[in-house]
Amino acid sequence: MIRIAAIASLLLSLATTAGGQALDCQRTASDVDRAICRSADLVTGHGSVGVAYEGLLRSLSGAGREHLVADQKRWARNNQALCVDSIRLFDASPVDTRVAACLTGRMVARTGRLVAMPSGADYPFISDHLMLKAGLAARSYYRLFATHPGFDLPGVDNKALNDQIERSARAGVEAGPFPAAGDDFRGPWVYEKRHDLRFPARGVVAVIYGVYSQLDGSRPTSVSVGMLTDIRSGKELNIDEVLMEGWQQSVAALCLAEMRKRPGDVPSETRLIQMLAEPNRWLFGRESVEIVFRYHEDGAGPSGPRLVAISYARLKDIIRRDGPLGEKAR
Numbered sequence: 001m002i003r004i005a006a007i008a009s010l011l012l013s014l015a016t017t018a019g020g021q022a023l024d025c026q027r028t029a030s031d032v033d034r035a036i037c038r039s040a041d042l043v044t045g046h047g048s049v050g051v052a053y054e055g056l057l058r059s060l061s062g063a064g065r066e067h068l069v070a071d072q073k074r075w076a077r078n079n080q081a082l083c084v085d086s087i088r089l090f091d092a093s094p095v096d097t098r099v100a101a102c103l104t105g106r107m108v109a110r111t112g113r114l115v116a117m118p119s120g121a122d123y124p125f126i127s128d129h130l131m132l133k134a135g136l137a138a139r140s141y142y143r144l145f146a147t148h149p150g151f152d153l154p155g156v157d158n159k160a161l162n163d164q165i166e167r168s169a170r171a172g173v174e175a176g177p178f179p180a181a182g183d184d185f186r187g188p189w190v191y192e193k194r195h196d197l198r199f200p201a202r203g204v205v206a207v208i209y210g211v212y213s214q215l216d217g218s219r220p221t222s223v224s225v226g227m228l229t230d231i232r233s234g235k236e237l238n239i240d241e242v243l244m245e246g247w248q249q250s251v252a253a254l255c256l257a258e259m260r261k262r263p264g265d266v267p268s269e270t271r272l273i274q275m276l277a278e279p280n281r282w283l284f285g286r287e288s289v290e291i292v293f294r295y296h297e298d299g300a301g302p303s304g305p306r307l308v309a310i311s312y313a314r315l316k317d318i319i320r321r322d323g324p325l326g327e328k329a330r
Contacts, residue, residue, distance in 0.1 A: 045107035052114035059119035071127045078130040086134035125153040146193035158234040206284035226283040
């Protein structure tokens with residue numbers, strides 16, 4: 001404990017908690033702080049979050065600064081709910097191990113998000129939210145949660161976009177099914193939806209969701225879905241707004257060429273074009289876009305989903321120069 005406290009003092013000299021106070025492992029007040037102070041790795045992770053947070057905060061003033069401070073406090077509160085309170089309901093494995101794993105994942109994701117977040121005048125006013133349902137039913141444990149973004153840019157009507165995002169999150173968390181008397185599957189019943197943010201171009205964000213679920217005795221499922229959004233208008237973008245007319249044949253040819261390099265099913269061009277029209281398959285990044293072909297469908301790999309990555313350099317001739325990713329065509 002003394003060694004970990006010394007590490008904490010060193011790493012967190014620049015880092016602050018959500019409330020703006022340096023973490024003191026000799027005077028921990030919350031369950032989350034106590035869990036952090038029991039692990040050198042979590043102390044390091046907490047320090048990384050703090051440094052990333054302070055770096056972004058220094059670039060902001062006024063409404064942007066207030067938004068980030070409030071969002072960081074919300075994120076910290078959600079750590080308690082997701083990584084401590086809901087896990088304590090489950091007694092089939094050591095609680096401390098599960099709490100540490102949950103906090104580690106949250107810290108890694110938060111650090112990456114804060115580092116990637118545009119700063120200063122380009123700060124996008126995107127907040128981090130959690131929906132959670134956990135408990136015991138028919139002597140089985142269930143823990144269903146979804147993290148999701150909130151679009152809060154002042155002066156933009158984001159209501160329709162945020163309502164759509166919240167409905168999608170709620171559909172997974174509220175739908176169940178939940179354990180019932182007589183179920184053969186003893187649990188835990190799990191639904192986990194996590195999101196990441198990528199910023200492929202100025203004023204544009206790609207929301208990438210990873211969803212894992214096991215809600216009965218069937219095989220667990222895992223899927224990735226994406227959503228490209230124009231931050232300044234608060235609107236979800238479709239592929240026709242990103243790429244020029246006739247893009248379907250060009251992208252299909254690139255996908256087929258990549259698919260034939262590896263084992264797995266290869267769909268027909270007609271079927272592939274139908275699949276490419278689904279915008280949630282497109283995971284836009286800084287340098288490339290990944291297109292998802294899911295398990296048990298045409299285009300998947302022999303044992304799971306397949307991601308086909310295509311660099312913007314290969315797409316530059318069909319990217320709309322006046323579109324949201326126009327800078328990638330130059």
